Amino acid sequence: MxxxxxxxxxxxxxxxxxxxxxxxxxxxxxxxxxxxxxxxxxxxxxxxxxxxxxxxxxxxxxxxxxxxxxxxxxxxxxxxxxxWNMFDTELLEWRTRLGMDQEFIASLFEVRRALEPEAAALAAKRRTQEQLRELREIARAMSECRDSGRFIELDLAFHVLISDASANPFLQSLGGLIEAALAAAFARSTPLHDPVQLRLSALQHEAICQAIEAGDPEAARQAMIAVIDTGAVNARRSLEAAQAAS
CATH class of the missing domain: 1.10.10.10 (Winged helix-like DNA-binding domain superfamily/Winged helix DNA-binding domain)
Structure with missing residues (x-):
């Protein structure tokens, strides 16, 4: 076995x-x-x-x-x-399993803001047609999704695909290494119970997709920054609400 x-x-x-x-x-x-x-x-x-x-x-x-x-x-x-190697997949899984405090979430979004916009910019120049097709499909599915668990899965798949489409081996590795932490962060940052904010999140991801399709690195970079910054605000508010309720 x-x-x-x-x-x-x-x-x-x-x-x-x-x-x-x-x-x-x-x-x-x-x-x-x-x-x-x-x-x-x-x-x-x-x-x-x-x-x-x-x-x-x-x-x-x-x-x-x-x-x-x-x-x-x-x-x-x-x-x-x-x-500690905080990019180690197993170590990250242990850390997120213990729960994420405000400091850890803030650190995670800082790392995302430092790296993912550049991954998006590179993807705008290097993505394959197959990757672009898949990115379009995920963005469309996000706009139509009403199931919270499925939305998080799509959100994660979207960001990992962009890391892969960057064709940079370090950024490609990063996508897999921080997958567990991203999944936990999305669980807090995705506005699952607010249809208006959920729609905004889907539109922001669509903007990234359109910039990558247009081959516009700067637009892709700025669109990714907007998604990450919105996610950071939502994550902070969600954690504050959870702490107030406990």
């Missing part, structure tokens, strides 16, 4: 995933604090019921994400947040 992407679904791999995710979430939650050593192998063995071999493999995975560092005769400790 195989797991995702055809990987063997073994007990060892499952145990590795449990330990990696458990420690990773613990770091993000502050259970394991920056600069502190992780629990001893004996403590981790009791907590996760795994061998030292599995622990070592988990530490290697966490080190690749920038979450921990190790030294012989010292142990494994939690690195400062500035060392």
């Amino acid at each position: 195989t797991g995702p992407r055809g990987r063997p679904k073994t007990g060892a791999r499952s145990a590795h995933r449990v330990v990696t995710e458990g420690i990773g979430l613990g770091i993000l939650k502050g259970e394991f604090k920056s600069g502190e050593l992780l629990p001893s192998p004996e403590e981790l063995a009791l907590r996760y019921k795994v061998s030292r071999t599995v622990q070592r493999e988990a530490f290697k995975t966490l080190a690749a994400k920038g979450l921990v560092a190790s030294k012989t005769k010292v142990g494994t400790w939690v690195t400062p947040p500035r060392s």
